[in-house]
Amino acid sequence: MAKEEDDDNLPDKDAAKEFYAKYEPKEIIGRGISSTVRRCIEKETGHEFAAKIIDLSQESQDGVDTHTMRDATRQEIHILRMVAGHPYIIELQDVFESETFIFLVFELCKNGELFDYLTSVVTLSEKKTRYIMRQVLEGVRYVHSKNIVHRDLKPENILLDDQLNVKITDFGFAKVLNDGEKLFELCGTPGYLAPETLKANMFEDAPGYGKEVDIWACGVIMFTLLVGCPPFWHRKQMVMLRNIMEGRYSFTSPEWADISDDPKDLIRRLLVVEPSERIDVHESLMHPFFNTVAIKSGGFNARAKIRLAFVVVRAAVRLRRLPHTAAQAVPLVDALRDPYTMRALRKVIDGCAFRVYGHWVKKGEGQNRAALFENMPKTELKSLYVSNLSR
CATH class of the missing domain: 1.10.510.10 (Transferase(Phosphotransferase) domain 1)
Structure with a gap:
């Protein structure tokens, strides 16, 4: 197993000998108050899993009683086994328990939360x-x-x-x-x-x-x-x-x-x-x-297919001639007044908000990503929108 700076929370070999005999722990992929989740590999098959290592030692519980933590974990294991086998519920693969640690081995979900x-x-x-x-x-x-x-x-x-x-x-x-x-x-x-x-x-x-x-x-x-x-x-x-x-x-x-x-x-x-x-x-x-609409399959009708093709072509030609289908620039004055109500700009704003803040932006006592622009000077707003609209 590769050594890491954060390996100090790994249990001793005696407490985890069964787990280590079957699995090879790799990098940490998650942390909790009293647990660490590592990607691990089953030695015999090479299959990847996620191992949740729960620390039951008194000093690591931050005030939580060891017996309470152990009982709660056993209750969770019992429930996980009751709901096992469903495609949309996490599958518990293995359990190893010692005096100070419990190992829960789950299927690995690579796309995370x-x-x-x-x-x-x-x-x-x-x-x-x-x-x-x-x-x-x-x-x-x-x-x-x-x-x-x-x-x-x-x-x-x-x-x-x-x-x-x-x-x-x-x-x-x-x-x-x-x-x-x-x-x-x-x-x-x-x-x-x-x-x-x-x-x-x-x-x-x-x-x-x-x-x-x-x-x-x-x-x-x-x-x-x-x-x-x-x-x-x-x-x-x-x-x-x-x-x-x-x-x-x-x-x-x-x-x-x-x-x-x-x-x-x-x-x-x-x-x-x-x-x-x-x-x-x-x-x-x-x-x-x-509800999804099922498309009924029927016999091939050449006349109906040709008629449908003519209708589609005629509709496409008429739509092309309509003035509202032409590409239109977003008026700068409208963008400055209330940018988030404009569909063309909404996705740009959403992306900006997440890149800047990393979370949903708050507005007053509610929550709205349009707040990204609330306190921005008009000159900076104009510069930002001119830049985006010119792309």
Whole structure:
């Protein structure tokens, strides 16, 4: 195994002899508070995997009890084995446990987190969002069929394999539910928490929550994929939590101008405050957003084909003669006044925002990438746009 400066967290050979006998650890590909993820190679086959090495030593737990960490990890292993075999859920290959370390060997997803992929492309098209969300919901449906609630669905916990297929991961907060059981613990990630999760923590008479919280999280994920920013974000966390409790979000930002009605309708049905009225995973997958039109195959009709060709050519000629189809320059005065509302400039702005900030740019108490130009002097704006428009 190659030596690295960050190898000081590797366990001793006695504690890891079984793991080292079967796998050869390589470079670090991820870190957690008490764990390290390394690419590793199975010696016998040469296949690549990802090994999550969990440090159970007292000094590395940052106040977390060793027994609690071990029990939680064993619970996660139990749930991972319950949901094994589904194409859109991460596959646990091997487990090695010692006094101070636990090794979890997973399939390797070379395209990393959906979050990082989204950051690189800014937003996803409706077609790509449909592809991703169908797989996420299929995975969630399988998890729910085992009476398991994930409780921490978010782009960071969705990995992408070589073909950009979804792999739901990180079942650390997942819980097996008994019939009719409700949960009350506050766990998950703030921006993806469902209203009933917050209520269960805030009010003594709250009814608790169940698998519906995963459906809410899917709505947040879908919203974020389409426009590159989450629906309830606010710089003040208390305001963000109030927005979640009230289901307060909108499709009014310029990013939504090019989005059709079907995805908006599905998001509205996913982000319903009352869980009993929220669409379930089966209904979600039946939504028109996921419907595809099948093209019926029939016998060849030469006359119909020729007629269709004439119609297409005639339409193309007429469209070519229309004045609005000619390339038109973007008026500089319009670009200076409100650049982000102009479709031609929106992608340029998106790319600039991510290259400069590396994250979504905030505007006032909301969030909007148009804020990149809010405090820029007019002369600098003019110089920037003249440069972009002249390309």
